[in-house]
Amino acid sequence: MTQNPENSGRNTPVPSAATLEKELEKGWRDHRSGARPSSVSSVTEDDGDGRMVMNFGPQHPATHGTLRSVFTLEGESIVEADVEIGYLHTGFEKLGEHMTYQQWVTVSDRMNYLSAINNNVGYSVAVEELLGIEVPPRCAALRVIMCELSRIADHVLCVGLQGMDLGAFSVMLWSFEKRELVYDIIEAVCGARLTTSWTRVGGIIRDVPEFFPDLVYSFLDEFPPIIEEIHGMLLNNKIFVDRVKDIGKISTEQALSYGLTGPVGRASGLTMDVRKDSPYLGYDKYDFKVPSQTEGDSFARYMQRMEEIEQSLEIIRQAMATLPQGEVVHDDFKTSLPEKDAVYNDMESLIHHFKLVMLGHGIRPDKGQSIYSATEAPCGELGFFIASDGSDTPYRLRVRPPSLYNYGLFPRLAEGGMISDAVAILSSFHVIAGELDR
Amino acid sequence: MADNNPAYEALPADLKSKVLESVEHQGQVALRCKAADQRALLENFRLSQGYDFLVDVTAMDHLGKDTEERFEIVYVLRSLTANHTFRLHVWLDESDNAIPSVFDLWDSARWGERETHDMFGIVFEGNPDLRRFLMPEDYPAFPLLKDYPLKGKEERRQFPKVVARGDRMVEEEPDTYPTSIGRQMHTPEYIEEVRRDSKPRE
Amino acid sequence: MGLESLIGGEGFLTTTVNGLVNWGRKNALWPMPFGTACCAIEMMATFSGRYDISRFGAEVVRFSPRQSDLLIVSGRISIKMMPVLQKIYRQMPEPKWVISMGACASCGGVFDTYTLVQGVDQFIPVDVYVPGCPPRPESLLDAVFEIQKLVGEDRFDSGKHGS
Structure with a gap:
């Protein structure tokens, strides 16, 4: 070279x-x-x-x-x-060894910035599993709703970018516009648009505002037409269809061996979804399907994302209908931060807060405990391997990024095709550099 | 010793004795073994027991800890048919930091091992592609080792500086350049050089 | 009430060459988006529908540095990326301006780690910094206004930006 x-x-x-x-x-x-x-x-x-x-x-x-x-x-x-790769290598894993369990939540947003909430939730779920605590039902349901909203935003953006890369620029502009609907909800819930830092170990930062149901219901009304619109714009676009059909075919065996997860894996017939296989946050309570395709080409990956959006809408609908009332933070304040109101007005909560945020105190899992915990992020299986040495920082924090393993197959797929095919394949993989390089 | 892990139960007796211990935490089992037995165990899991999905490969560095060996390689295995996930932890000696690759069993090991090599300097024998992965080719260290500081050793400051001088922008060279980054990439000589210069141990 | 009302009946306009050139330059900035991470997404949001940077004449995004005069560095810059950024900066023709968007590009942000450049201004000249992690699209628009001010005050024969 x-x-x-x-x-x-x-x-x-x-x-x-x-x-x-x-x-x-x-x-x-x-x-x-x-x-x-x-x-x-x-x-x-x-x-x-x-x-x-x-x-x-x-x-x-x-x-x-x-x-x-x-x-x-x-x-x-x-x-x-x-x-x-590695042009965005940031040292998340090394940073994890130097930050307390609660602090790292903030950093996890910046890993996959298109679906920050899924990262927050994935990390919190992993630490909660390590500690063996279960969040209150309202918190779990809210996390599910926000995760699915975030997944929709991510898939819509991916489809938009796929269109942009293949010459259908207006799809990207439309999808960005519709993404703003999700951002409005995220902003109302946590105050930020992208880097949410919304969850805490053992709960979420605070309960959602009163008008949250209105926002979500109006989103549920407003969003479904855009699926038809995007389909209309892309499926009637001969250039788009011709450039993605039969391009970048992945067989099921290949997908399995290379460890593809998420929409990329499912578009190749690998019906694996952590939400179904090992449900977390009460995903087993919701009735939803895991769509999958058999073709395994770029077009199947596009269709897969669009079908997943529909299922996510379905989950949000069910979760909103059954949204329980109650606390949003786990009630053992040895591990989860008490609410700010209580910290200011209640001696005991102040002490708990103090003990949790002081360096050298905080959450301390037992020595030698380790866990691999996975959640289903929009890109695929987002896993965290956390090992503790008994201190308040993880001894080793490993992120299993879906993008990394998905991207591993890309060079093999690109070989034999044309340059323009490589673009079509890459855009259908939806690789997030921040997560890929960490 | 292990009780409710189907992967362990299904092992033949001679391999069972190779498993040093089995730790369970929150329903997830971790088996431990020595580096010499890693290949045999993984082959059994993959070929005989149908653990067809290698979720992740990573490592841990136990520098200065009271552990059996310095390095611990972690394989997360999953069987899709049985919907069962467990981990295999492999102790790896510091003085002989090489372990057989398993890229022929799972293709996902290609990149998993490559990243572990990049971060810890562990050599996976047989892996066809063990170049630097996330770090620049001539980066002088393996960053996830415990004796490497979080803020690095000032590698991040050593770049030429573009400054205005008179009516044009010129580049000022720094005094030293531990990483040159723009050099020829991926040459075998270069990889050899990096391996030689940056041994993972002090 | 456009320009024609100022020009008056005879169709003459008196101005300086400097004023005319700067007027043209500042209202037609061609940005080169050097987007790497989270800030890049907010930058794309700025370029797209709702925030619509084209209202201020800076929508002609050029991914080729040779066709652009405003470099928007948005996102974390790692030591592997820094030479690329410098090369792109050098490839841009004069006059050129640089926005350092977000905490990571400006100072490393929360990532005080071995691989991240702690502020691109150590290695390339930066004109405007945008605070935020990531900054909201409005902040980026504000930074573009600041750049426009800088361009407006510039004397194109001063030698600051070559000649």
Whole structure:
């Protein structure tokens, strides 16, 4: 692989017109004789076998953030694909070893910023499982509602971006507009749009506002038409359909072996959903289906996301209808933060709060305890492996990011296709760089 | 010793004796074994028992702790048909930090092992692709080791600085460059060099 | 009440070359979105329907640094990404302005870790910082106004931005 020469143009002397002409002439001669000029920006040539090595990313609109792929091309077909990740490596896992159990909730938002609430909930559920505590029913139901809202927002955005990458720009604008409906609810509930930090270990930060049901019900009324609209815009778009159908086919065996989860895995017939297989937060109380497709191509992944949105709406409807009243924080204040009101007005709660937030106190699982706990995030199975050494910070905090394992198959899929197929495949995978690199 | 873990129960007797201990916490079982027995156990789980989904591969560093060995590799295994998940913890000696790869059993191990290598410096023998993963190729350390500080060793400050001088922007070079990042990538010599220069132990 | 009412009957307008150039520059900023993480999503929200940055003439998003004059660094910049960012900054033609959007790009934010550059201003010049984690779209719009002010005050022959 060759590095690109510096193209800054500031410090190099400007070549004279005659030199340029000569170079161009030589380049054309080389082109005709089969040897192309070697320093075309971002496209470099291998040693004369007609193959080119092309860098795709890390800063490219179709790479969804900071993914970088290196394609070896023969003409426009990809014969060899390699990916380079880590451009957004932030050190979440190392940071987890230096933060208390409650503090890390704040950081977990920034991991998958498209569905921050699912990260918050996934992490809180993992710590709660490690400690063996169960949240109150109202808290669980609220978490489910917010998780599903977040999943809808994530899927809608993914479909919009998929459209954008394949030339249907208006879908992206529409989906962003409809995402704002979800953001309005999230903002009303926790005050932030993206980085919510909404949950705490043992509960949520505070109960939802009074007008929360109105917001959700109006969302439930307003949202379903957009599914039809998006379908209408994309399924009637011959360019879109032709570019995604039969592109990037994944067999069930492949999906299983590479550890694909979430919509990508389910679009390949891998009917695995943590919500069904090992229900958390009372997901077993809700009646919903886990849709799955058999084709395993980019189109199936699109259809899979749209069907999952419908199921999420169904879950929200049921959860809203059966939303229990009561506390939203687990009542053992050795592990969960008391509500702010109580902290200010009640001596005992103040002491609990103090003990929880002081460094060296806080939540302290027993030495040697460890747990792998998974939840279903929009991208797939989001797992946390937490090991404790008896102190108030995790000894090891491992995140099993769905995007990482999903993306592992991408270079194999891209090989043999065209460059434009690689874009169609990548956009259907919905890889979040923050979660991929952590 | 293990009681209610179907994966352990189904092991043949000679492999059962290889399992050092079995810990259960909140209904999830973790088996432990030595590095020498890792491959045999995992092969049994995959090929005989149908644990067809390798959920995750990761490691832990027990530097300065009173544990059997320094490293502990964690495999999270799942059988979709039985809907059962458990973990296999493998003790790995610090002086011989190499362990057989299992990428031929599960493809997901390719990247899981690669990341573990990148973060801990553990070598998975046989894995075809053990380049740096998340860190730049010539990063001089394995960041998740316990003796590596959270804030690093000032690698994050060493970049050329673009400053205005007169009417143009020029680059000021820093005094030292531990990471050059823009060098040729992925060459075998380079990987060799990184391995040589940054042993995971002090 | 547009420009024509100011020009008056004869169709003449007196201004300085500087004023005319700056007027053109500041109302047609072409941003190069260098989005990596959460802030990139808010930046995209700013570019799309509800917040609609095109009301202020900065909607022509160019992913090629050679066609843009405003670099919006949004998101965490890791040590692996920093050389890329510098290369992109150098590839932008003069005059150019830089917005450092969000806490992570401005100072590292909550991530005081081994891999994250603690503020891009250590390595490239930054004109406007946007606080927030992530900043709301309104904040980014405000930063664009600040850039417009800077552009308006600029003397294009002063040499600050080359010539």
